[in-house]
Amino acid sequence: MLPILVENVVYRHINNGLIEKKKKFIDHLNQQEINDFIENEDDSTETYSQFSTLHSEFLVLSRAPIKPHQKKTTFSNEYRIIEGEENEYRILQHHFSYENEDYQLEIGSSLSEVKDLTFIIKLFIIVVLVVILLVTFLADTFYIEYLLKPFYKIIDTKIRRVNEPEVFDHTPINAKSRDFRELDLVLNQMMDRIAELFKKEKQFISNVSHELLTPIALLKNKLENLLQNDSLDDNAVDKIAGSLKTLDMLKKIINNLLLISRIENNQYEANEVVMFQEMIQDLQEDLQDRIEDKGIEFINNMEHDFCFKGNKTLIHILIYNLITNAIKYNKPEGSIIVSDGFAENQYFISITDSGIGLNESQIENIFNRFARVSSDQEGQGLGLAIAKSIAVFHHIEIKVTSVINEGTTFTLLFPEEQKHN
Numbered sequence: 001m002l003p004i005l006v007e008n009v010v011y012r013h014i015n016n017g018l019i020e021k022k023k024k025f026i027d028h029l030n031q032q033e034i035n036d037f038i039e040n041e042d043d044s045t046e047t048y049s050q051f052s053t054l055h056s057e058f059l060v061l062s063r064a065p066i067k068p069h070q071k072k073t074t075f076s077n078e079y080r081i082i083e084g085e086e087n088e089y090r091i092l093q094h095h096f097s098y099e100n101e102d103y104q105l106e107i108g109s110s111l112s113e114v115k116d117l118t119f120i121i122k123l124f125i126i127v128v129l130v131v132i133l134l135v136t137f138l139a140d141t142f143y144i145e146y147l148l149k150p151f152y153k154i155i156d157t158k159i160r161r162v163n164e165p166e167v168f169d170h171t172p173i174n175a176k177s178r179d180f181r182e183l184d185l186v187l188n189q190m191m192d193r194i195a196e197l198f199k200k201e202k203q204f205i206s207n208v209s210h211e212l213l214t215p216i217a218l219l220k221n222k223l224e225n226l227l228q229n230d231s232l233d234d235n236a237v238d239k240i241a242g243s244l245k246t247l248d249m250l251k252k253i254i255n256n257l258l259l260i261s262r263i264e265n266n267q268y269e270a271n272e273v274v275m276f277q278e279m280i281q282d283l284q285e286d287l288q289d290r291i292e293d294k295g296i297e298f299i300n301n302m303e304h305d306f307c308f309k310g311n312k313t314l315i316h317i318l319i320y321n322l323i324t325n326a327i328k329y330n331k332p333e334g335s336i337i338v339s340d341g342f343a344e345n346q347y348f349i350s351i352t353d354s355g356i357g358l359n360e361s362q363i364e365n366i367f368n369r370f371a372r373v374s375s376d377q378e379g380q381g382l383g384l385a386i387a388k389s390i391a392v393f394h395h396i397e398i399k400v401t402s403v404i405n406e407g408t409t410f411t412l413l414f415p416e417e418q419k420h421n
């Protein structure tokens with residue numbers, strides 16, 4: 001936009017100069033001079049020309065009839081050949097009558113120097129604009145960074161710790177903006193309420209554990225004592241045994257739900273060193289009877305000495321649940337392959353079975369509580385929900401791939417900051 005304005009200003013200046021020269025020429029013109037111009041002309045064009053020495057200007061007077069509705073004065077840019085040299089000129093064309101004769105006056109001013117000057121001005125303006133934009137951008141960036149520094153500090157020290165209310169930093173953020181100070185105050189108040197609710201939830205879990213598990217233990221003890229009574233018939237013994245089995249299942253469900261709740265409330269420490277090769281070998285030995293009962297081939301392809309910092313008991317439960325799930329839903333004479341490796345510098349452990357497989361809908365819901373792949377299998381549908389909670393607690397990603405009637409693979413992707421030996 002500015003270069004166009006500059007060009008318009010330059011042309012306006014040239015036009016004013018041409019008009020001034022035209023006025024001087026017309027004011028001093030008389031019939032004798034016109035006759036001299038025409039008589040001095042050697043050819044029949046009846047044209048008088050006058051040029052400057054450097055071809056920067058020219059003046060041409062010729063007889064030309066004035067057309068109806070023709071403008072008296074016009075401006076245009078045209079190329080003209082002056083003494084064998086072609087240049088672009090800004091030309092004023094003026095039509096006038098003098099003593100019943102029509103004439104056309106052309107006064108031209110060379111644009112070569114003007115073009116060079118205009119180009120330099122345009123270039124200068126563009127450079128100035130670019131510099132201004134760059135300086136403005138940098139200034140705005142630093143200024144915004146300065147203004148938002150308290151905001152980023154609030155995000156880093158306050159909001160990102162919302163899942164850890166017990167270690168929340170209540171130290172006020174040093175901010176000059178009243179809005180940021182208000183935000184900091186509101187976040188502190190909110191985290192105080194969350195911490196209070198968190199404390200109450202822990203207390204509730206503890207109460208549930210005591211209030212539910214204790215009566216179950218008492219009932220189980222009484223039923224076991226009843227079984228010692230020789231006066232009971234077989235029907236009564238079967239009913240009592242069924243009740244004991246129901247109590248065991250209820251106790252297991254409560255324990256699993258409490259385990260999930262405690263994991264999600266970050267009630268476990270995660271500062272133990274976990275050795276996966278040793279853990280997989282121990283699990284293989286512990287589950288050997290179940291593996292042999294189903295005729296499954298267990299293939300241990302663990303190759304890396306990877307150490308992970310976390311809760312050893314919870315990691316053991318995580319992998320145990322995945323392997324028992326692979327055993328439960330495997331085919332007779334099938335196989336289970338446990339392997340590890342690195343994908344883009346990220347350590348992983350994969351557990352692959354040759355079982356019944358999962359469809360897309362089952363994969364989406366497999367980690368939901370009480371979700372079961374098959375109603376034919378025993379269990380409460382909490383094993384994979386527990387595994388998911390443990391994985392989230394340790395920032396481990398679980399990926400599931402499966403093909404119906406071919407098998408399923410569970411892949412554990414560990415955080416990249418963990419290092420191997």
